[in-house]
Amino acid sequence: MRLNLFVLFLAVILWIYLSRLRNQLLDRMILIGLGIVSLCLLAMPDRFVGLVQWIGVERTNDLLIYIFGAAMGLLWFSLYTRVRKLEEQVTYLVRTMAIQQAHIPPSDESVKAN
Amino acid sequence: MNPEIFVIVPAYNEEQIIRTTLQSLLTTSYSIIVVDDGSTDRTWSLATRFPVYALRHPLNLGQGAALQTGMDFALQQGADIIVHFDADGQHQVKDVETMIAPLQAGLADVTLGSRFLRSEDQQAIPMLRRWVLKGGIVVNGLITGVWLSDAHNGLRALTRQAAQKIQLKENRYAYASEILSQIQQANLRYLERPTSILYSDYSMAKGQSSWNAFNILIDLLLRRIFQ
Numbered sequence: 153m154r155l156n157l158f159v160l161f162l163a164v165i166l167w168i169y170l171s172r173l174r175n176q177l178l179d180r181m182i183l184i185g186l187g188i189v190s191l192c193l194l195a196m197p198d199r200f201v202g203l204v205q206w207i208g209v210e211r212t213n214d215l216l217i218y219i220f221g222a223a224m225g226l227l228w229f230s231l232y233t234r235v236r237k238l239e240e241q242v243t244y245l246v247r248t249m250a251i252q253q254a255h256i257p258p259s260d261e262s263v264k265a266n
Numbered sequence: 267m268n269p270e271i272f273v274i275v276p277a278y279n280e281e282q283i284i285r286t287t288l289q290s291l292l293t294t295s296y297s298i299i300v301v302d303d304g305s306t307d308r309t310w311s312l313a314t315r316f317p318v319y320a321l322r323h324p325l326n327l328g329q330g331a332a333l334q335t336g337m338d339f340a341l342q343q344g345a346d347i348i349v350h351f352d353a354d355g356q357h358q359v360k361d362v363e364t365m366i367a368p369l370q371a372g373l374a375d376v377t378l379g380s381r382f383l384r385s386e387d388q389q390a391i392p393m394l395r396r397w398v399l400k401g402g403i404v405v406n407g408l409i410t411g412v413w414l415s416d417a418h419n420g421l422r423a424l425t426r427q428a429a430q431k432i433q434l435k436e437n438r439y440a441y442a443s444e445i446l447s448q449i450q451q452a453n454l455r456y457l458e459r460p461t462s463i464l465y466s467d468y469s470m471a472k473g474q475s476s477w478n479a480f481n482i483l484i485d486l487l488l489r490r491i492f493q
Binding site: 220232239242243246247249251253255256257258 | 301314322325333488
């Protein structure tokens with residue numbers, strides 16, 4: 153039950169973050185934070201048994217898997233948004249070039265020349 | 267050339283059909299804009315032999331991007347009405363007038379073609395495509411809030427005011443749903459008009475695969491999350 157609440161809480165935070173607060177600095181800080189937590193869990197699993205069980209996960213390894221999943225998701229979202237942004241920039245560039253170099257039909261060219 | 271009505275023809279590797287499509291459009295008095303979306307065949311050289319405006323994307327971006335390029339250019343040229351018309355020979359020139367008439371009469375800001383308003387048009391749709399389109403109608407309705415009788419029909423017409431409010435960001439086929447969202451958000455008045463689609467071996471091979479519906483759905487959902 154507690155695990156469900158924990159997952160729900162994380163999902164809500166993730167949703168708010170993805171929809172409103174996203175920026176590159178925060179992305180990196182969260183990824184580094186998740187990495188540090190994972191390393192601590194790996195290096196000193198016994199120390200975190202109490203915390204892990206309070207969250208509702210049986211073993212430290214299980215929590216690591218959940219953290220890995222969340223980190224991969226965040227990384228994917230981060231890369232996806234960056235690719236979208238690049239695509240928008242390329243589109244703008246391509247569109248501007250296409251319009252500037254438009255082939256005008258002869259009759260219109262003569263009208264413009266006049 | 268009629269300076270007010272512009273027909274935009276997005277084209278990607280259409281060397282086999284582009285001449286026929288342009289010849290049929292040139293029987294009218296509309297101004298024609300061909301947007302070559304980075305074709306690797308002779309589409310560009312063939313298009314520039316006709317008395318049409320021809321724009322070329324140096325890269326292939328997708329039909330949505332080509333249409334937005336054409337609309338930006340048409341607006342710059344002073345278009346009053348803009349028509350989207352596929353290059354693959356599926357659309358009929360006679361239907362363009364049907365699309366434009368309600369706009370000229372002030373009955374709507376946008377007209378959208380539909381293959382499902384006349385039984386003979388419906389019968390002409392291959393069975394699998396028909397079912398995919400039915401699914402697309404439901405998905406479109408749920409995602410955009412615009413419930414139409416057809417999904418992803420490429421024939422549509424917009425007034426200048428409507429075109430100025432539309433800014434397509436979906437470069438690929440998902441633009442056809444995105445445009446409905448924008449019509450809804452901008453409170454534009456829209457009407458559906460019957461159109462007959464000519465399904466040939468060429469157009470079926472060139473057109474989007476029914477399986478592409480899955481890609482479109484994913485694109486739409488991701489856009490929803492990240493908008």
